[in-house]
Amino acid sequence: MSKITTIEQALEFVQDNMTVMIGGFLGVGTPERLVDALVIKGTKNLIGIANDTAMLDKGVGRLVVSRQLKKAVVSHIGTNPETGRLMNAGELEVELIPQGTLAEQIRAGGAGLGGILTPTGLGTIVAEGKEVIKVDDREFLLEKPLKADVALIKAHTADTAGNLIFYRSARNFNPLMAMAAKVVIVEAENIVEKGQINPDHVVTPGIFVDWIIKG
Protein backbone atom coordinates (compact mmCIF):
# COMPACT_ATOMS: atom_id res chain seq x y z
CA MET A 1 0.00 0.00 0.00
CA SER A 2 1.39 3.37 -1.01
CA LYS A 3 1.86 6.00 1.67
CA ILE A 4 1.82 8.81 -0.88
CA THR A 5 -1.50 10.60 -0.85
CA THR A 6 -3.20 13.96 -1.40
CA ILE A 7 -3.53 16.68 1.21
CA GLU A 8 -7.33 16.33 1.15
CA GLN A 9 -7.20 12.60 1.82
CA ALA A 10 -4.54 12.96 4.52
CA LEU A 11 -6.56 15.60 6.36
CA GLU A 12 -9.58 13.28 6.53
CA PHE A 13 -7.79 11.95 9.59
CA VAL A 14 -8.00 15.33 11.36
CA GLN A 15 -11.43 15.80 12.93
CA ASP A 16 -12.99 18.23 15.41
CA ASN A 17 -11.88 17.84 19.07
CA MET A 18 -8.74 15.89 18.23
CA THR A 19 -5.27 16.40 19.73
CA VAL A 20 -2.80 17.36 17.02
CA MET A 21 0.98 17.62 17.30
CA ILE A 22 2.60 20.02 14.86
CA GLY A 23 6.35 20.19 14.28
CA GLY A 24 8.32 23.41 14.11
CA PHE A 25 10.21 26.07 16.06
CA LEU A 26 8.94 29.59 15.37
CA GLY A 27 7.57 28.25 12.10
CA VAL A 28 10.81 26.64 10.91
CA GLY A 29 10.08 22.95 10.34
CA THR A 30 6.29 23.39 10.33
CA PRO A 31 4.44 21.69 7.44
CA GLU A 32 2.94 24.91 6.05
CA ARG A 33 0.96 23.27 3.23
CA LEU A 34 -0.79 20.98 5.71
CA VAL A 35 -1.50 23.96 7.97
CA ASP A 36 -2.86 25.91 4.97
CA ALA A 37 -5.21 23.06 4.14
CA LEU A 38 -6.26 22.62 7.77
CA VAL A 39 -7.17 26.33 7.95
CA ILE A 40 -9.29 25.96 4.79
CA LYS A 41 -10.90 22.77 6.12
CA GLY A 42 -11.83 24.66 9.29
CA THR A 43 -11.55 21.75 11.76
CA LYS A 44 -12.51 23.09 15.21
CA ASN A 45 -11.80 22.63 18.92
CA LEU A 46 -8.38 21.13 18.41
CA ILE A 47 -5.83 20.69 21.16
CA GLY A 48 -2.55 21.73 19.57
CA ILE A 49 0.77 20.47 20.91
CA ALA A 50 3.75 22.35 19.49
CA ASN A 51 6.90 24.11 20.65
CA ASP A 52 5.35 27.56 20.21
CA THR A 53 2.53 29.45 18.50
CA ALA A 54 4.97 31.02 16.03
CA MET A 55 3.79 34.21 14.34
CA LEU A 56 0.41 35.58 13.21
CA ASP A 57 1.05 34.59 9.59
CA LYS A 58 3.37 31.62 10.07
CA GLY A 59 3.31 28.06 11.36
CA VAL A 60 1.03 27.10 14.24
CA GLY A 61 0.20 30.78 14.70
CA ARG A 62 -2.25 30.63 11.82
CA LEU A 63 -4.38 28.04 13.63
CA VAL A 64 -4.52 30.45 16.58
CA VAL A 65 -5.63 33.32 14.37
CA SER A 66 -8.26 31.11 12.65
CA ARG A 67 -9.61 30.17 16.12
CA GLN A 68 -9.34 26.44 15.47
CA LEU A 69 -7.57 25.66 18.75
CA LYS A 70 -9.36 25.33 22.08
CA LYS A 71 -6.07 24.64 23.83
CA ALA A 72 -2.38 25.17 23.03
CA VAL A 73 0.25 23.07 24.82
CA VAL A 74 3.51 24.92 24.09
CA SER A 75 6.70 26.34 25.63
CA HIS A 76 6.48 29.85 24.20
CA ILE A 77 3.79 32.24 22.93
CA GLY A 78 5.72 35.54 22.99
CA THR A 79 6.05 35.93 19.21
CA ASN A 80 2.30 35.72 18.56
CA PRO A 81 0.29 38.54 20.21
CA GLU A 82 -3.02 36.87 19.27
CA THR A 83 -2.25 33.86 21.51
CA GLY A 84 -1.82 36.12 24.54
CA ARG A 85 -4.90 38.16 23.67
CA LEU A 86 -7.15 35.09 23.32
CA MET A 87 -5.66 33.61 26.50
CA ASN A 88 -6.38 36.77 28.50
CA ALA A 89 -9.90 36.92 27.03
CA GLY A 90 -10.52 33.34 28.19
CA GLU A 91 -11.04 32.14 24.63
CA LEU A 92 -7.97 29.93 24.38
CA GLU A 93 -6.51 27.72 27.08
CA VAL A 94 -2.71 27.83 27.11
CA GLU A 95 -0.57 25.33 29.00
CA LEU A 96 3.05 26.47 29.13
CA ILE A 97 5.65 23.73 29.51
CA PRO A 98 9.46 24.06 29.64
CA GLN A 99 10.78 23.20 26.19
CA GLY A 100 13.01 20.32 27.28
CA THR A 101 10.20 18.83 29.35
CA LEU A 102 7.80 19.10 26.41
CA ALA A 103 10.30 17.32 24.14
CA GLU A 104 10.78 14.49 26.64
CA GLN A 105 7.04 14.15 27.32
CA ILE A 106 6.45 13.65 23.60
CA ARG A 107 9.36 11.24 23.33
CA ALA A 108 8.01 9.33 26.34
CA GLY A 109 4.59 9.19 24.67
CA GLY A 110 6.09 7.49 21.64
CA ALA A 111 8.54 5.35 23.57
CA GLY A 112 6.05 3.56 25.82
CA LEU A 113 7.29 5.22 29.00
CA GLY A 114 5.11 6.16 31.96
CA GLY A 115 6.67 9.61 32.12
CA ILE A 116 9.99 11.26 32.80
CA LEU A 117 11.75 12.59 35.88
CA THR A 118 13.26 16.04 35.38
CA PRO A 119 14.80 18.66 37.68
CA THR A 120 13.46 21.40 35.38
CA GLY A 121 10.77 23.52 37.03
CA LEU A 122 11.43 22.48 40.64
CA GLY A 123 10.66 25.39 42.94
CA THR A 124 8.60 27.17 40.27
CA ILE A 125 4.89 27.27 39.42
CA VAL A 126 5.55 24.53 36.85
CA ALA A 127 5.87 22.13 39.80
CA GLU A 128 2.46 23.00 41.27
CA GLY A 129 0.25 19.94 41.62
CA LYS A 130 2.93 17.57 40.33
CA GLU A 131 4.52 14.66 42.11
CA VAL A 132 8.10 15.15 43.32
CA ILE A 133 10.12 11.94 43.36
CA LYS A 134 13.44 11.57 45.15
CA VAL A 135 16.06 9.45 43.41
CA ASP A 136 19.04 8.91 45.69
CA ASP A 137 19.37 12.40 47.18
CA ARG A 138 18.06 14.44 44.31
CA GLU A 139 14.51 15.63 43.67
CA PHE A 140 12.77 15.39 40.31
CA LEU A 141 9.36 16.27 38.92
CA LEU A 142 7.27 13.50 37.42
CA GLU A 143 6.07 14.67 34.01
CA LYS A 144 3.62 12.44 32.22
CA PRO A 145 3.83 11.33 28.58
CA LEU A 146 2.05 13.22 25.79
CA LYS A 147 0.33 11.55 22.84
CA ALA A 148 -1.82 12.78 19.99
CA ASP A 149 -4.43 11.59 17.51
CA VAL A 150 -2.51 13.05 14.60
CA ALA A 151 0.99 14.46 14.05
CA LEU A 152 1.72 16.90 11.22
CA ILE A 153 5.39 16.56 10.32
CA LYS A 154 7.74 18.42 7.97
CA ALA A 155 10.63 16.51 6.39
CA HIS A 156 13.26 17.38 3.83
CA THR A 157 13.17 14.01 2.10
CA ALA A 158 10.90 10.99 2.45
CA ASP A 159 11.22 7.72 0.59
CA THR A 160 8.10 5.80 -0.41
CA ALA A 161 8.55 3.58 2.66
CA GLY A 162 8.23 6.67 4.87
CA ASN A 163 11.85 6.91 5.97
CA LEU A 164 12.63 10.55 6.73
CA ILE A 165 15.56 12.94 6.60
CA PHE A 166 15.33 16.46 7.98
CA TYR A 167 17.16 19.66 7.09
CA ARG A 168 19.07 21.87 9.54
CA SER A 169 17.01 23.31 12.43
CA ALA A 170 13.76 22.28 10.69
CA ARG A 171 14.25 18.94 12.48
CA ASN A 172 13.44 20.15 16.04
CA PHE A 173 10.28 18.38 17.39
CA ASN A 174 9.42 16.53 14.16
CA PRO A 175 11.17 13.18 14.82
CA LEU A 176 9.73 13.09 18.36
CA MET A 177 6.16 13.85 17.28
CA ALA A 178 6.39 11.23 14.52
CA MET A 179 6.64 8.61 17.29
CA ALA A 180 3.81 9.88 19.50
CA ALA A 181 0.65 10.05 17.36
CA LYS A 182 -1.83 7.45 16.11
CA VAL A 183 -1.74 8.88 12.58
CA VAL A 184 1.43 10.52 11.25
CA ILE A 185 1.17 12.75 8.18
CA VAL A 186 4.40 13.99 6.61
CA GLU A 187 4.84 16.93 4.27
CA ALA A 188 8.08 16.18 2.43
CA GLU A 189 9.91 18.63 0.18
CA ASN A 190 11.28 15.70 -1.79
CA ILE A 191 9.88 12.20 -2.28
CA VAL A 192 12.22 9.47 -3.55
CA GLU A 193 11.86 5.76 -4.25
CA LYS A 194 12.42 3.17 -1.55
CA GLY A 195 16.14 2.42 -1.44
CA GLN A 196 17.23 5.92 -2.42
CA ILE A 197 17.96 6.94 1.18
CA ASN A 198 21.02 5.34 2.75
CA PRO A 199 19.70 3.43 5.82
CA ASP A 200 22.50 5.00 7.86
CA HIS A 201 21.10 8.45 7.12
CA VAL A 202 17.50 7.76 8.11
CA VAL A 203 16.46 9.86 11.14
CA THR A 204 12.83 8.71 11.42
CA PRO A 205 12.21 5.07 10.38
CA GLY A 206 9.37 4.64 7.91
CA ILE A 207 7.28 2.45 10.22
CA PHE A 208 6.27 5.60 12.14
CA VAL A 209 4.89 7.30 9.03
CA ASP A 210 1.37 6.68 7.72
CA TRP A 211 0.91 9.25 4.96
CA ILE A 212 3.18 11.43 2.86
CA ILE A 213 2.22 14.46 0.82
CA LYS A 214 4.51 16.47 -1.44
CA GLY A 215 5.52 19.78 0.15
Next chain:
Amino acid sequence: MNAKTIIAKRVALEFEDGYVVNLGIGIPTLAADFLPTDVSVILQSENGFLGLAPLGGLVAEVDLVNAGGKSVSIMPGGAVFDSAMSFAIIRGGHVDVTVLGSLEVDQEGNLANWMVPGKLVPGMGGAMDLVSGAKKVIVAMEHTTKDGNPKILKKCTLPLTGKGVVNFIITNLCVFEVTPAGLLLIETAPGVTVDEVRTNTVAEFVIAPHVCTMPII
Protein backbone atom coordinates in the same frame (compact mmCIF):
# COMPACT_ATOMS: atom_id res chain seq x y z
CA MET B 1 31.54 52.26 26.45
CA ASN B 2 27.78 51.83 26.72
CA ALA B 3 26.10 49.62 29.32
CA LYS B 4 25.48 46.70 26.97
CA THR B 5 29.08 46.64 25.74
CA ILE B 6 30.44 46.68 29.31
CA ILE B 7 28.26 43.68 30.17
CA ALA B 8 29.02 41.76 26.98
CA LYS B 9 32.78 42.32 27.29
CA ARG B 10 32.81 41.16 30.90
CA VAL B 11 30.68 38.10 30.13
CA ALA B 12 33.11 37.09 27.37
CA LEU B 13 35.89 36.78 29.98
CA GLU B 14 33.98 33.91 31.62
CA PHE B 15 34.51 31.69 28.57
CA GLU B 16 37.39 29.24 28.32
CA ASP B 17 38.71 27.73 25.11
CA GLY B 18 36.53 24.80 24.01
CA TYR B 19 33.57 25.65 26.24
CA VAL B 20 30.07 24.73 25.08
CA VAL B 21 28.05 27.92 25.56
CA ASN B 22 24.37 28.78 25.25
CA LEU B 23 23.60 32.49 24.92
CA GLY B 24 20.17 33.99 25.49
CA ILE B 25 18.67 36.55 23.12
CA GLY B 26 19.74 40.19 23.61
CA ILE B 27 22.79 41.27 25.62
CA PRO B 28 24.02 37.66 26.15
CA THR B 29 24.29 37.14 22.36
CA LEU B 30 26.59 40.18 22.12
CA ALA B 31 29.19 38.44 24.30
CA ALA B 32 30.20 36.24 21.33
CA ASP B 33 31.55 39.40 19.64
CA PHE B 34 34.11 40.02 22.39
CA LEU B 35 35.85 36.67 22.77
CA PRO B 36 39.58 36.93 23.48
CA THR B 37 41.54 35.95 20.32
CA ASP B 38 42.93 32.78 21.94
CA VAL B 39 39.49 31.55 23.02
CA SER B 40 37.11 29.67 20.78
CA VAL B 41 33.77 28.37 22.06
CA ILE B 42 31.08 26.12 20.61
CA LEU B 43 27.70 27.86 20.65
CA GLN B 44 24.65 25.66 21.27
CA SER B 45 21.24 26.68 19.93
CA GLU B 46 18.29 25.22 21.86
CA ASN B 47 16.29 24.51 18.70
CA GLY B 48 18.71 21.79 17.80
CA PHE B 49 22.31 22.41 16.77
CA LEU B 50 25.88 23.00 17.90
CA GLY B 51 28.21 25.32 16.01
CA LEU B 52 25.99 28.41 15.77
CA ALA B 53 28.02 31.03 13.89
CA PRO B 54 28.22 34.54 15.41
CA LEU B 55 25.82 37.00 13.79
CA GLY B 56 27.21 38.89 10.82
CA GLY B 57 29.66 36.12 9.95
CA LEU B 58 28.83 33.41 7.44
CA VAL B 59 25.87 33.73 5.07
CA ALA B 60 22.57 32.84 6.78
CA GLU B 61 20.85 29.66 5.60
CA VAL B 62 17.25 28.78 4.87
CA ASP B 63 15.69 26.59 7.60
CA LEU B 64 18.39 27.48 10.11
CA VAL B 65 17.42 29.94 12.82
CA ASN B 66 18.65 30.78 16.30
CA ALA B 67 16.49 30.57 19.43
CA GLY B 68 15.06 33.98 18.56
CA GLY B 69 13.95 32.86 15.10
CA LYS B 70 16.65 34.86 13.29
CA SER B 71 18.28 33.25 10.24
CA VAL B 72 21.83 32.18 11.06
CA SER B 73 24.59 29.92 9.80
CA ILE B 74 26.41 26.91 11.14
CA MET B 75 30.19 26.59 11.58
CA PRO B 76 32.29 23.84 10.00
CA GLY B 77 32.19 20.95 12.47
CA GLY B 78 28.66 21.81 13.58
CA ALA B 79 25.99 19.21 14.29
CA VAL B 80 22.20 19.16 14.00
CA PHE B 81 19.81 17.12 16.19
CA ASP B 82 16.23 16.97 17.46
CA SER B 83 14.80 18.85 20.45
CA ALA B 84 15.15 15.89 22.86
CA MET B 85 18.88 15.63 22.10
CA SER B 86 19.19 19.41 22.35
CA PHE B 87 17.75 19.41 25.85
CA ALA B 88 19.70 16.29 26.83
CA ILE B 89 22.76 18.43 26.11
CA ILE B 90 21.31 21.33 28.11
CA ARG B 91 19.80 19.43 31.04
CA GLY B 92 22.47 16.76 31.18
CA GLY B 93 25.28 19.08 32.20
CA HIS B 94 26.97 19.21 28.79
CA VAL B 95 26.71 22.99 28.48
CA ASP B 96 29.58 24.70 30.33
CA VAL B 97 28.01 28.15 30.57
CA THR B 98 24.60 29.61 29.89
CA VAL B 99 24.10 33.36 29.85
CA LEU B 100 20.57 34.73 30.25
CA GLY B 101 18.92 38.07 30.64
CA SER B 102 16.54 38.55 33.55
CA LEU B 103 13.73 40.67 34.91
CA GLU B 104 14.72 40.01 38.54
CA VAL B 105 17.45 38.14 40.43
CA ASP B 106 17.73 37.80 44.19
CA GLN B 107 20.36 37.22 46.84
CA GLU B 108 19.54 33.50 47.04
CA GLY B 109 20.36 33.00 43.36
CA ASN B 110 16.72 32.82 42.29
CA LEU B 111 15.91 34.18 38.87
CA ALA B 112 12.68 35.37 37.26
CA ASN B 113 12.63 36.06 33.53
CA TRP B 114 9.63 34.39 31.91
CA MET B 115 6.46 36.18 32.93
CA VAL B 116 4.88 39.25 34.47
CA PRO B 117 1.44 38.04 35.61
CA GLY B 118 -1.40 39.92 33.96
CA LYS B 119 0.95 41.85 31.69
CA LEU B 120 3.44 39.80 29.75
CA VAL B 121 3.42 36.02 29.47
CA PRO B 122 5.81 34.99 26.70
CA GLY B 123 6.46 31.57 28.23
CA MET B 124 9.66 30.00 29.50
CA GLY B 125 10.82 28.39 26.24
CA GLY B 126 14.09 26.66 27.12
CA ALA B 127 15.08 28.93 30.02
CA MET B 128 13.98 26.63 32.87
CA ASP B 129 15.93 23.71 31.41
CA LEU B 130 19.01 25.88 30.83
CA VAL B 131 19.17 27.11 34.43
CA SER B 132 18.59 23.64 35.83
CA GLY B 133 21.23 21.92 33.71
CA ALA B 134 24.10 24.19 32.67
CA LYS B 135 27.29 23.89 34.73
CA LYS B 136 27.49 27.66 35.22
CA VAL B 137 24.54 30.07 35.04
CA ILE B 138 25.33 33.72 34.42
CA VAL B 139 22.71 36.44 34.51
CA ALA B 140 23.74 39.30 32.24
CA MET B 141 21.53 42.37 32.44
CA GLU B 142 21.47 46.11 33.00
CA HIS B 143 21.68 46.71 36.74
CA THR B 144 18.33 48.52 36.98
CA THR B 145 15.16 48.84 34.90
CA LYS B 146 14.75 51.61 32.32
CA ASP B 147 13.06 53.63 35.06
CA GLY B 148 16.01 53.10 37.39
CA ASN B 149 14.31 50.56 39.65
CA PRO B 150 16.50 47.85 41.20
CA LYS B 151 16.39 44.37 39.62
CA ILE B 152 18.73 42.68 42.11
CA LEU B 153 16.45 42.07 45.07
CA LYS B 154 16.28 40.41 48.47
CA LYS B 155 13.55 38.15 47.10
CA CYS B 156 12.15 37.88 43.57
CA THR B 157 8.54 39.06 43.29
CA LEU B 158 7.81 37.54 39.86
CA PRO B 159 7.25 33.80 39.18
CA LEU B 160 10.63 32.05 39.22
CA THR B 161 12.44 30.52 36.28
CA GLY B 162 14.71 28.63 38.66
CA LYS B 163 15.33 28.39 42.40
CA GLY B 164 18.88 28.90 43.65
CA VAL B 165 20.36 28.42 40.19
CA VAL B 166 22.39 31.58 39.46
CA ASN B 167 26.19 31.52 39.87
CA PHE B 168 27.17 35.02 38.67
CA ILE B 169 25.35 38.30 38.02
CA ILE B 170 27.12 40.57 35.55
CA THR B 171 25.74 44.09 35.07
CA ASN B 172 26.93 47.44 33.75
CA LEU B 173 27.85 48.36 37.35
CA CYS B 174 29.43 45.25 38.83
CA VAL B 175 29.91 41.49 39.12
CA PHE B 176 28.30 39.54 41.97
CA GLU B 177 29.18 35.95 42.74
CA VAL B 178 26.29 34.02 44.29
CA THR B 179 27.70 32.04 47.22
CA PRO B 180 25.94 29.82 49.78
CA ALA B 181 26.27 32.79 52.19
CA GLY B 182 24.73 35.28 49.75
CA LEU B 183 25.97 37.79 47.20
CA LEU B 184 29.65 38.66 47.07
CA LEU B 185 30.67 41.83 45.23
CA ILE B 186 33.85 40.84 43.39
CA GLU B 187 34.22 43.55 40.72
CA THR B 188 32.96 47.00 39.87
CA ALA B 189 32.76 48.43 36.35
CA PRO B 190 35.40 51.04 35.38
CA GLY B 191 34.58 54.32 37.13
CA VAL B 192 31.84 52.82 39.32
CA THR B 193 32.11 53.03 43.11
CA VAL B 194 30.89 50.52 45.67
CA ASP B 195 28.48 53.22 46.91
CA GLU B 196 26.88 53.44 43.46
CA VAL B 197 26.39 49.68 43.47
CA ARG B 198 24.83 49.89 46.93
CA THR B 199 22.45 52.70 45.90
CA ASN B 200 21.17 50.66 42.96
CA THR B 201 20.89 47.28 44.68
CA VAL B 202 18.17 46.18 47.08
CA ALA B 203 19.77 42.81 47.84
CA GLU B 204 22.21 42.49 50.71
CA PHE B 205 25.77 41.78 49.64
CA VAL B 206 29.23 41.39 51.08
CA ILE B 207 32.19 43.23 49.57
CA ALA B 208 34.98 40.82 48.70
CA PRO B 209 38.33 41.73 50.29
CA HIS B 210 39.90 41.54 46.84
CA VAL B 211 37.19 43.57 45.05
CA CYS B 212 38.66 45.06 41.87
CA THR B 213 37.75 46.83 38.65
CA MET B 214 36.40 44.70 35.78
CA PRO B 215 39.41 43.77 33.61
CA ILE B 216 37.84 45.02 30.38
CA ILE B 217 39.21 47.47 27.82
